[in-house]
Amino acid sequence: MRIDDASTLTRPSADPAPVPAQPASAPPAPAPPREPGVVTVEKTLAILEAVAERGGATAREVSEALGFPLPTVYRLLQALVQSDYLVHLTGQHRFELGYKLDRLGVSLHRQIGIPTSVRTEIGRLHTLSQTAAYFAVYRGADVVVAYVVDSPDHPRLTPLNFGFHEATHATAFGKIMLAGMSSEQRDQYLDVHELTRLTATTKTRRQDLYAELAQVATSGVAWEIEEFVPGMTCAAVGVRNGAGMIIGSVAISAPSAELSERRQRDIERHLRDASNQVSRYYRSGALRRANTATL
Amino acid sequence: MRIDDASTLTRPSADPAPVPAQPASAPPAPAPPREPGVVTVEKTLAILEAVAERGGATAREVSEALGFPLPTVYRLLQALVQSDYLVHLTGQHRFELGYKLDRLGVSLHRQIGIPTSVRTEIGRLHTLSQTAAYFAVYRGADVVVAYVVDSPDHPRLTPLNFGFHEATHATAFGKIMLAGMSSEQRDQYLDVHELTRLTATTKTRRQDLYAELAQVATSGVAWEIEEFVPGMTCAAVGVRNGAGMIIGSVAISAPSAELSERRQRDIERHLRDASNQVSRYYRSGALRRANTATL
DNA sequence: TGAGCGTTCTCGCAGAGTGAGAACGCCGGG
DNA sequence: CCCGGCGTTCTCACTCTGCGAGAACGCTCA
Numbered sequence A, B: 001m002r003i004d005d006a007s008t009l010t011r012p013s014a015d016p017a018p019v020p021a022q023p024a025s026a027p028p029a030p031a032p033p034r035e036p037g038v039v040t041v042e043k044t045l046a047i048l049e050a051v052a053e054r055g056g057a058t059a060r061e062v063s064e065a066l067g068f069p070l071p072t073v074y075r076l077l078q079a080l081v082q083s084d085y086l087v088h089l090t091g092q093h094r095f096e097l098g099y100k101l102d103r104l105g106v107s108l109h110r111q112i113g114i115p116t117s118v119r120t121e122i123g124r125l126h127t128l129s130q131t132a133a134y135f136a137v138y139r140g141a142d143v144v145v146a147y148v149v150d151s152p153d154h155p156r157l158t159p160l161n162f163g164f165h166e167a168t169h170a171t172a173f174g175k176i177m178l179a180g181m182s183s184e185q186r187d188q189y190l191d192v193h194e195l196t197r198l199t200a201t202t203k204t205r206r207q208d209l210y211a212e213l214a215q216v217a218t219s220g221v222a223w224e225i226e227e228f229v230p231g232m233t234c235a236a237v238g239v240r241n242g243a244g245m246i247i248g249s250v251a252i253s254a255p256s257a258e259l260s261e262r263r264q265r266d267i268e269r270h271l272r273d274a275s276n277q278v279s280r281y282y283r284s285g286a287l288r289r290a291n292t293a294t295l
Numbered sequence C: 001t002g003a004g005c006g007t008t009c010t011c012g013c014a015g016a017g018t019g020a021g022a023a024c025g026c027c028g029g030g
Numbered sequence D: 001c002c003c004g005g006c007g008t009t010c011t012c013a014c015t016c017t018g019c020g021a022g023a024a025c026g027c028t029c030a
Helices: A039-053 A059-066 A070-082 A100-112 A116-129 A172-180 A183-192 A206-219 A261-283 B039-053 B059-066 B070-082 B100-112 B116-129 B172-180 B183-192 B206-219 B261-283
Strands: A086-089 A094-097 A132-139 A142-149 A221-225 A232-240 A246-255 B086-089 B094-097 B132-139 B142-149 B221-225 B232-240 B246-255
Touching: A039 A059, A039 A070, A039 A094, A039 B039, A039 B070, A039 B100, A059 A070, A070 A086, A070 B039, A094 B100, A100 B039, A100 B094, A100 B100, A116 A132, A116 A142, A116 A246, A116 A261, A132 A172, A132 A232, A142 A172, A172 A206, A172 A221, A172 A232, A172 A246, A183 A206, A206 A221, A221 A261, A232 A261, A246 A261, B039 B059, B039 B070, B039 B094, B059 B070, B070 B086, B116 B132, B116 B142, B116 B246, B116 B261, B132 B172, B132 B232, B142 B172, B172 B206, B172 B221, B172 B232, B172 B246, B183 B206, B206 B221, B221 B261, B232 B261, B246 B261
Parallel strands: none
Antiparallel strands: A086 A094, A132 A142, A132 A246, A221 A232, A232 A246, B086 B094, B132 B142, B132 B246, B221 B232, B232 B246
């Protein structure tokens, strides 16, 4: 059973900034797209990430990659080393990631807080249904992937790593969560999140989406057939707390080609079983943070 | 928490610089101990860690905990949110950790890079010997815990988490690694790292330590009996690469009381077995980064 | 209705961060 | 042996950035 590795760089969601075309000229001040923010902090974090991406780097590499002058890079590198976000491998003349990042990662997982019983249940879902298996929860106003179990034979959908929280309209667990919101919450949510087209069959009109959500609400199961990634299908069932509110969702993904009608029925059954088990956990006490997802 | 370099030595706590006459000002703060560094960055990271420690926090909590004025805290919080190191749960008026921290944690683990075959071997060591099991490697000039397998019945020693790299003189795997260094490397290492007393039996004199290291080098196994944590004993065996150099170490920890002579023999056997298996992996190709530990 | 909190803005000042440049030690190659 | 290149640290004067008191706005609760 693997926890979570993989995950590489995802394209930074390019904001629709005006002036997308930088005229190649103007070496002086082409005014980068970025909003103000605290410049020093942004530079520092950029350096940290540069070191992370290339699995360690020399100061010069960072300087060239980011276009920051060398003295600045050294200064900020040292600040990061001092706080244990980086280590300086003096022998190898390299900077690599520091151990605080592990501790922070652990803290993050603790904040999301998926109990072991739920983890094993998702593991069972993976084994029984022979698919990648997911657990998603509300976090604040977002819907986020909180746990994944997959295997070489049944790998996760590449973007669906821990922390994924986009494309709610185009994922099975996203539909479950949208269907679980009050209509005002849903409207507000969709006012902020566009119905981006991802494949030929992605539902990009609210009308269509609402119609499906109504159906999801009654049937209790959401399917998503190649609306997110071509050739792949997902399915999900909601998880409810003691008050009957949807607080999360168990889900699977599999190649569409492998899904005979019979297999679909089996999967639905496994999803409902898993949902029941997980819901049972959340019904019995232990509902830690207020999951009422105020939006 | 590092104790290393000389920079601390150069600056006496209260520097009696020329111009001692401060213009009558400064009745309040006599300037805290901290060395310069990039102030903004330090503040920002302090905020990040404050949020991590308390599992999410409001801006005001952070402000009070760290003594930074509110507008500053908000500004830096936003910088962190913008870079995905924090999320702002607007519904709950809280800031919590962001998903980039997971990605950075994963990158760190990838940089340390313990292959799965080694992981399973440490798992087996845990099961067979019925103890917490560890794998440690050189990283730059340091010796760091790279992987741990434990269980409720056989928990790890509390400080021995991933990333632990102190007290080399008082841990079994540390002794293995010290024994594996050239004498110049060892001397240099010990010039920088004090032989801190941790328990009544910690070896704090180089003499004593060197004597034991010589014995470790010949026997191939290091024991550490309550020199690190009272009541707990550790043992370790080295892992060698194709060139015969020590590049890591497998280790276990257990309560001293549970270690009959027979059990000690069993544990030594299991450690040697594990070491052989792991060494085999590092012998066959795959010796990625130059582990020659230049110091 | 008002107090308290979360959150964002404004704005003038001070000082922090900046970055060209030089310096130092170390290495490997000519 | 000396030179050139690299990693690393320091200096220093200038400027622009981050600072933080304070006020403002909206919300929730009593």
